[in-house]
Amino acid sequence: MNLTQLNEDFGLPGMLRFEQTPTGLIYAEVSTPAAAATVYLQGAHLTHWQPTGQQPVLFLSRKSDLEPGKPIRGGVPIAFPWFAVDQKADRINGKPGPSHGFARTENWTLAFAALSGDDLHLTFTLAPNATSRSMGFDHFRVAFQLTIGRTLTMQLTVANDAPVAPLVFEEALHTYFAVADVHEVSVTGLEPTAYIDKTDNFKLKPALHAPLTFTGFTDRIYNHTKATCVLHDVLGKRRIVVEKTNSDTTVVFNPWKELPDLGPDEWHELLCVETVNAAESPVTVGPGKAHTMQAHISVEVV
Numbered sequence: 303m304n305l306t307q308l309n310e311d312f313g314l315p316g317m318l319r320f321e322q323t324p325t326g327l328i329y330a331e332v333s334t335p336a337a338a339a340t341v342y343l344q345g346a347h348l349t350h351w352q353p354t355g356q357q358p359v360l361f362l363s364r365k366s367d368l369e370p371g372k373p374i375r376g377g378v379p380i381a382f383p384w385f386a387v388d389q390k391a392d393r394i395n396g397k398p399g400p401s402h403g404f405a406r407t408e409n410w411t412l413a414f415a416a417l418s419g420d421d422l423h424l425t426f427t428l429a430p431n432a433t434s435r436s437m438g439f440d441h442f443r444v445a446f447q448l449t450i451g452r453t454l455t456m457q458l459t460v461a462n463d464a465p466v467a468p469l470v471f472e473e474a475l476h477t478y479f480a481v482a483d484v485h486e487v488s489v490t491g492l493e494p495t496a497y498i499d500k501t502d503n504f505k506l507k508p509a510l511h512a513p514l515t516f517t518g519f520t521d522r523i524y525n526h527t528k529a530t531c532v533l534h535d536v537l538g539k540r541r542i543v544v545e546k547t548n549s550d551t552t553v554v555f556n557p558w559k560e561l562p563d564l565g566p567d568e569w570h571e572l573l574c575v576e577t578v579n580a581a582e583s584p585v586t587v588g589p590g591k592a593h594t595m596q597a598h599i600s601v602e603v604v
């Protein structure tokens with residue numbers, strides 16, 4: 303659907319309009335009394351959410367590529383159907399795929415937009431195409447439902463359309479939170495959970511029994527945790543609360559350095575606390591069945 307059609311079919315005067323970058327990426331610009339937000343059709347990628355009267359809650363790199371087919375650095379990349387590197391690169395009839403799967407660089411379809419009370423509801427869908435099939439993924443449907451208001455709810459539903467075969471996949475709402483300075487942030491919720499340290503040869507490290515603080519490159523997979531996590535952003539004078547449903551994995555990430563699409567000091571301003579099913583908890587969905595994972599984000603000013 304082109305820009306004109308999107309604005310005609312889904313635009314809500316003063317609340318929701320569609321625009322295009324000079325590079326050709328179409329995005330939804332949300333502005334309601336409760337919040338402002340930006341969502342790209344590529345990847346159904348939420349890059350901005352700011353409850354009214356607060357600072358932006360999501361980090362977006364100032365150096366991010368906003369180019370067709372390239373991942374966006376920041377916001378909420380959706381990882382599907384695998385997380386990080388492709389562990390099943392040798393799948394029959396499939397070829398190795400990109401980091402975090404194809405969903406974050408494919409164009410999604412907007413299926414629904416409506417204001418209900420103070421919340422703007424958007425639903426994006428993704429279906430199999432030549433790219434997904436070339437990587438061995440057919441017979442699936444994905445819906446990403448956003449409820450944008452004073453709080454943010456993100457819901458990812460994956461359906462298996464295959465007649466017989468189960469659908470096995472990994473998924474992540476790879477959320478980049480904006481923090482004043484990651485050195486001054488702590489995270490609670492993961493104290494009792496052991497973790498895989500990807501920065502140390504994937505070693506299993508014991509639970510810390512203490513809030514997480516950050517002093518270097520951090521890339522950790524916490525298996526088998528459904529815990530709510532709280533980011534305590536002391537300098538930012540707020541807490542960000544991440545509640546999740548049907549997610550068994552939490553990933554915590556900060557690259558601690560400049561990246562090709564991340565400016566030299568920008569890593570100070572981000573912390574990823576990701577709502578995931580991966581590693582020891584991939585999802586298996588039977589034929590004709592579906593699975594929904596949800597993250598609910600709220601902000602408390604302190």
Ligand SMILES: O=P(O)(O)OC[C@H]1O[C@H](O)[C@H](O)[C@@H](O)[C@@H]1O
Binds near residue numbers: 476555
């Ligand atoms: O660079 P990307 O493909 O966007 O991935 C960014 C990061 O995502 C996750 O947090 C993974 O655990 C990391 O290993 C990875 O580096």
